[in-house]
Amino acid sequence: MRKNYLLCVFGVFLCLPGYAQSPAETYKDSTTYLARAAGKALDDYDFNRSIEQSLLLIDLASKKEDFNKLNHGYNLLGITYEMLEDSIRAKENYLKALEYARLSSNDTLLWYAYNNLGNVYSSNKNTVHKGFEYYRKAIAIASKNPDEPQVLIPVVNIAWTLLENDEFDSAYPYLKRAEGLLKDEEDVVTRSNLNTLYGMYYSGMEDYDRSRTYFEKGIAIAEKDSLIVEASFAYEEFADMLFKSKDYNAAYVALDKHQEYREKIFSREKNLQREAVYERFQTKVYKKDLEAARREQLYKDEVLKKTQQLSAIMVISLVVMFFFLILLFRNNRIRKRLIGQLRDKNVELKEAKEEAERLSNLKTRFFSTVSHELRTPLYGVVGLASLLLEENKDENQSDDLKSLKFSADYLLALINDVLQMNKMESNLVHLENVTFNIHELFQGILKSFEINRNQKDIKMELQIDPEIPYLVGDSMRLSQIMMNLVGNAVKFTERGRVWIKAENLKCRENYCRIRFEVGDTGIGIPPNKQEEIFEEFSQLKNQNLNYQGTGLGLPIVKKLLKLFNSEIEVSSVEGEGSVFTFEIEFLQGAEAESIKHLSSSPIENEPRLIRKILIVDDNRINQLVTQRILEKRDFKCLLAASGEEALDIIKLEQLDIVLMDVNMPGMNGMETTMKIREFDAHLPVIALTAVEVGEMREEILKAGMNDIINKPYDIPQFFNTIFRNLLQTVTPTAV
The missing domain is CATH 1.20.5 (Single alpha-helices involved in coiled-coils or other helix-helix interfaces)
Structure with a gap:
């Protein structure tokens, strides 16, 4: 909904003069203050305050059945949510505003309500026709008074919508009409956007020189008057034009500027505060219903x-x-x-x-x-x-690169923790049964902490009962539990010892009960904090910044163990260390059933062969990264940016394997694979996806894909999956 930011804010200023008086009555003073405060907050992109003040205005006006003020309050809420790209809430509030505009019989309020509803519906390609109907209603009402500038806004919006839908010839007359209506030299906001729209038009007509001129005018106006939203929109469309004209460096710079302005508008903390304000309002409504x-x-x-x-x-x-x-x-x-x-x-x-x-x-x-x-x-x-x-031989840069990779891995772990917690709260996590070797699984866990162990001078010990057989259960969830517990032990131990134990308590009727223990000689946990550490976002207060984290690790462990019908126990002495224990009952499995490719090590002694592989990914950076990784293993890589392009290449080339991105615009990876299976049932197709694998596994495999690689991946597991699928087909000729 980016096209409507400016026009919505302009609409706020159209509404505010109606409240410029200062009546003596307390009610009028209060509603006037709240309306101005909400409008000012919106102008400053302080969305949380705008929502809060608008809700207060609605609450106060509803007691008096003041249709004008109710219309104003719901319009302000709709504008705010539209700028925050929450189209559902925006539409709900605009429809309420339209209802009160009709009750008030005020043409200005009706014009504004129709224009805002046009903004919401035109942003969805399935409802564009309905958006045009609302715009035309707004123009019909505004045209009753030719001295008012209100006709300009829906005219610009129609042109904007047509440009976004690549209807450039239809958009041009509206652009010319808007240019004729724009007489106010001080209306820099509309002037900046109109220049940007002309830039979009000439970009669509492939007249890139003229397009660049208009984009630069729009950007200059926006930056001169500190118009953040307008500058963000102009830079985004400018980057798109530069990319189409193959000026990639300049496109990257423009896209970076767009992101810089966008980050000024939105922030995670403000979004959380906004939800809190909305929830408080909802809670108040529910309390009224309860009473x-x-x-x-x-x-x-x-x-x-x-x-x-x-x-x-x-x-x-x-x-x-x-x-x-x-x-x-x-x-x-x-x-x-x-x-x-x-x-x-x-x-x-x-x-x-x-x-x-x-x-x-x-x-x-x-x-x-x-x-x-x-x-x-x-x-x-x-x-x-x-x-x-791998490639850099400069030792001076090696530490910096290791720090970069460590930071990226840490960020990935943080994201996974938050998403894992959300999935468990939504009851979307279910256990799977696969056969696994607990020795191999725990060796891989220890190996993943090798860098941390060396940096902190920690001795890590692994003690696994040799009587533990192959087990059947969810090895991935067990690995998550152990990774979180071992990660905590390593984090809170500066130097000393961390150990992992697995003991077979008893096996009967094909079931084995295994006792697990993770201990350390770190800082320990005070007795009064041993229950608190399993609460979400809870951490021990410590001045050492090395101990900071999300506070989600142990709550995730507790919730995952609940799926295993198990509970965790902790024993700790402050200053001496901590020991975490739990027991899980697994079905006993046969070694022959073991899934050998669970090992994180790549298949060794693979022949150095020239294999032809197709990389299908709409993200250019991801294409290049994957290509460079594969070429180091003597793969010959072909690239495709869409499903249609991939189908053309597969029909012409003799390929050994295809790496298919699942989420692509147009024809996605699963649809492309189903097309491939219509004429080639044996070509290995491996899914590349950044979505949690568990969410889409059945759908991906049902589409005909042979395997799944989750992004971002580690290189050994990446090649392990590729080689495993290559071995299941005819081996290519060695070169």
């Missing part, structure tokens, strides 16, 4: 008491039968009314439940999107850092 239900129940109890009294009177004397019948008739009417009210409340409760489920699904989709969007750039960072470590 109404309580009063209703009291009233029902009173009616029931009266009914019992009437029954007693009927038994005692038939003399009062006439009066009893009258009272009974009255009671039935009351009960019918109460039943009707209860039915209405049940409908409201159902709607509230559906809304809560919608919000829960929205949160789940948000985290899923965040998972992909954060892991995709991390793939480039981790991959490039690994390559530089």
